[in-house]
Amino acid sequence: MSTAGAEPPQEGSLLLDDQLCFALYAASRAVTARYRPLLDELGLTYPQYLVMLVLWEQDSISVRDLGNALQLESSTLSPLLKRLESNGLLRRERRAEDERSVALRLTDAGARLRERAGTVPLAIGDAMGLTPEQNAVAKQLLRLLTTNVTR
Amino acid sequence: MSTAGAEPPQEGSLLLDDQLCFALYAASRAVTARYRPLLDELGLTYPQYLVMLVLWEQDSISVRDLGNALQLESSTLSPLLKRLESNGLLRRERRAEDERSVALRLTDAGARLRERAGTVPLAIGDAMGLTPEQNAVAKQLLRLLTTNVTR
DNA sequence: TGCGACTTAGTCGTGCACAACTCATTAGGG
């Protein structure tokens, strides 16, 4: 048996389980799946939740700045924002000072949703089951990875 | 300024940048984007590449076992496998011993593609720019996270 | 001051991802 389990992972391996990329991809989907039942109660999908996080932090942001914050294209955001608008959580209005730009503003319902969302981060943090140190290391490594890879 | 930059991240915060989940989501998309030009040359998408990794490792696998390996539903895999089949990389054939099960077998073209894919993991590993130790820690934390969250 | 380059949102087409469901097949208990 030339490929016994005790061998160290190879840098250039084609084995699925040696690949950080797969661990990353699987973890991302698993976390999103864990969010799903919680966000269903708020009537949000996971990307919609991320948009609301940004808006709760900084209301009246442009589509462009939102895209920069989330690293998403306008072709992803435009339909998503339309759905949030038709669900009554935000309004989109062209800026008077630059008609190219669209300002996103929370409605009252959108602002109120923040209260109900308050328990979500703790519930997810709990489900992740990492120590604060592990959490910090993971976040730091993922950010390093992201900046390296988008360089 | 009550929320200056020097404060530690809060466990239950609703700030986007405090959330491990967003770092994970952004990193996953960034890595996939980094793969894209390399995989374009092979005529594969990223999920298709993952399927090929599994098949190169273990030919004649069932859709069910492939789904277990990648943690994907048949509703995701069925159309994806159809595309790989119509691109001539694999064949799908019902198993004689259990007509419910479909065996996936590489074609010659599918097997040959492995040679051309050989450089991909090293190129990505290089782009990720993590030390072997950081890579190992990241992989370990992501797996822990995945098992915790899917528990 | 006019016009070409750039910016900003948006549309369209393709391909995941997943819930809910269907349909064929198999297994297992009476």
Next chain:
DNA sequence: CCCTAATGAGTTGTGCACGACTAAGTCGCA
């Protein structure tokens, strides 16, 4: 043996994600 439950693959509908493109608006400079 039957017949009911379970299993395996697939279909359908919704919502991302992104490349390629479009259209409207702004800017800068000849």
